[in-house]
Amino acid sequence: MDSSQLYQEIILDHNKKPRNWGKVADCTHKSEGLNPLCGDHIWVTLKLADGAIDAIAFEGQSCAICKASASMMTAAVKGRKVDEVETLVQEFRDMTTGKLDVAGGAHHLGRLTVFAGVKDLPVRVKCAILPWHTLHAALTQEAVASTEGDNDPIAAG
Amino acid sequence: MSAVPLQTPASGPLDLERVRADFPILSEVQVHGKPLVYLDNAASSQMPRPVIDRLVRYQTREHANIHRGVHYLSAVATDAYEAARGTVRRFLNAREDREIVFTSNVTDAINLVAHGYGRAFLGAGDEIVITHMEHHANIVPWQMLCEEKGAKLRVAPIDDAGEVVMEEYEKLFNPRTKLVSVTHVSNALGTVNPVKEMIAIARHHGVPIMIDGAQAVQHMPVDVQALDCDFYAFTGHKLFGPTGVGVLYGKAALLEKMRPFRGGGDMILSVTFEKTTYNTIPFKFEAGTPPIAQAIALAAAIDYVKEIGLDRIAAHERELLRYATESLQAIPGVRIIGTAREKASVLSFYVGDVHPHDVGTLLNDDGIAVRTGHHCAQPVMQRYGIPATARASFAFYNTLAEVDKLAASVRWVQKLFG
Incomplete structure (x- = not known):
């Protein structure tokens, strides 16, 4: 597919005006995400209250795919219970690596399906997934998430 | 007509x-x-039909392992491989064929010098000079050497335009300076460095200098004798040839006193369990079966470029x-x-x-x-x-x-x- 189909208005909009940009001052969880391929580098901070995400923010330097993914992620997970968030992380990962057909299967991704097309751009999959890895790392109290090694969505399949 | x-x-x-x-x-x-x-030629260039044809002809009619073979094909392949060395020698205007070492790429050539020269002749407190615009291939091998030897990496700054600040480059030289390695052309910025001047400065201070020509030989004639550099490296696949073959030019006197890089077959004269006698240059640096087909095709690429x-x-x-x-x-x-x-x-x-x-x-x-x-x-x-x-x-x-x-x-x- 033409990648311009991926660069839809919603993604370009979130790239230009990222939601929840910055830091949660009184965060309970945080993590740093790195994609050495393109130098994407983000920080996710969040505050858990009663087992749900009460506040979440991100900042850093990244390409449009990564930034829009992070922005839409923060909007999608705010207010959700941790187990719901982990389900979304898994579904997002499955969608972008081609294991979940969002048109057919049941899922909770909603507008996040605009990233489905990234599965056809293998070198950009990591850009889309990085914020989700970083969120997962924050929730599991890992300081740094990377798109390489065990977390490599391509190698790990 | x-x-x-x-x-x-x-x-x-x-x-x-x-x-x-x-x-x-x-x-x-x-x-x-x-x-x-x-428009990605600085990463790797494409291959013209005459070079593709040369690869096919070699694999179809000339392939065997080289050196020491007494049979027909081994002699044909050896002749073609050594003729390729001659083509490279003329391309760089080196004095002798034995100053041309086939490597697998420029990274390999730089590592060869870091190992063969650096590990043999550098010690604690010695200094290596590079510039701020080097490719990682011309940074990391020197850092590894410095780490091992307790030597120090000195970096000549570049200005906003992407040119080496020559006064600062010259100021880096001191009695501890033992080696210089700079790129001829920057892969990220396109800058063509004044290597002739940089070599003259190194020469003035009596320091050997290596030039990374990965981004140069495809754009301009290079004459290693006119430049008077000690080492010059380039790679085949950026010069319309195949991947897997690179070249290290080194002055014979330097190559001779260097340590071999890798041990193995073809780089020896004799082996007993008590003592191994290394082969002469350039074979001392070509352990194992070299990229025969690739070297021969590289020579075809050089012929093609010369014709254009x-x-x-x-x-x-x-x-x-x-x-x-x-x-x-x-x-x-x-x-x-x-x-x-x-x-x-x-x-x-x-x-x-x-x-x-x-x-x-x-x-x-x-x-x-x-x-x-x-x-x-x-x-x-x-x-x-x-x-x-x-x-x-x-x-x-x-x-x-x-x-x-x-x-x-x-x-x-x-x-x-x-």
């Missing part, structure tokens, strides 16, 4: 249509239904660089990274605040291949405070019409990101 010339005339401007017809990939590949616009003519190549590439620079500069918000006075046809740029990876992905929709990223030169990116650039790098088979396509596509990206 034949109306069609059999080959590109040896003088006058390039017949681009004929030249492009020599490169099958340029017409056989379409991307998103569009003709390929290949490096002067004509340089003239056409100058025009491509000038036109591309003008075309991109005319687009508001486009910033060109690397504005040295002397540049090879390498153009790094930044489009507004659009991340280079987005630029590269979108240019690909138009069939345009550019490289995006840090170009294995992260210190250069840090120098300019950017994570990456998009880089268009031109070869002599590129056209002004392709530059127009690049500029139009960049305008489209900019509009998309509004």
Whole structure:
């Protein structure tokens, strides 16, 4: 597919005006995400209250795919219970690596399906997934998430 | 009488249509239904038909392992491999064939010098001089050497245009300076360094100097005797040859006193369990079966480039660089990274605040291949405070019409990101 189909208005909009940009001052969880391929580098901070995400923010330097993914992620997970968030992380990962057909299967991704097309751009999959890895790392109290090694969505399949 | 010339005339401007017809990939590949616009030549260039044919002929009629074989094919392959060494020697104008070592690439050649010369002759407190614009291949082997020996890496700064600050370079020399290794042409910025002057300074201080020619030999004639460098390295696949073969030129006297890099077959004269006697140069550095087919095809690539003519190549590439620079500069918000006075046809740029990876992905929709990223030169990116650039790098088979396509596509990206 033409990648311009991926660069839809919603993604370009979130790239230009990222939601929840910055830091949660009184965060309970945080993590740093790195994609050495393109130098994407983000920080996710969040505050858990009663087992749900009460506040979440991100900042850093990244390409449009990564930034829009992070922005839409923060909007999608705010207010959700941790187990719901982990389900979304898994579904997002499955969608972008081609294991979940969002048109057919049941899922909770909603507008996040605009990233489905990234599965056809293998070198950009990591850009889309990085914020989700970083969120997962924050929730599991890992300081740094990377798109390489065990977390490599391509190698790990 | 034949109306069609059999080959590109040896003088006058390039017949681009004929030249492009020599490169099958340029017409056989379409991307998103569009003709390929290949502007990633600094990463790897394409291979013309005569080089492909040479590879096929070798594999079809000449292949066997070289040296020591008493049979027919081994002699044929050995002759072709050693003839390739002669072709490389003439290409660089080295004095002797034995000053030409086949390696697997430039990285391998630099590691060979770091190991064979550096580990043998550098000690604690000694210093190695490089520049701020080096490729990681000309940084990391020296860092590893410094770590092992307790030596120190000294870095000559570059200015905003991407030129080495020569006064600062010269100031780095002191009695502890034991080796210099600098790039001839920057892969990220396109800067052509004043290597003749840099070599003269090293010579003045009595320090051996290596030149990384990975981005140079495809753009300009190189004469290692006129330059008077001690080592010069280049690679096959950026010179329209195959991957897997590179070249290290070294002055015979230096190569002779160096340690072998890798131990194994072919690099020995005799082996007993008590003592091994190393082979003479260059074989001392060519342990194991070398890239035979690749070296022979590299020689064919050199013949091809010579036939086209490096002067004509340089003239056409100058025009491509000038036109591309003008075309991109005319687009508001486009910033060109690397504005040295002397540049090879390498153009790094930044489009507004659009991340280079987005630029590269979108240019690909138009069939345009550019490289995006840090170009294995992260210190250069840090120098300019950017994570990456998009880089268009031109070869002599590129056209002004392709530059127009690049500029139009960049305008489209900019509009998309509004």
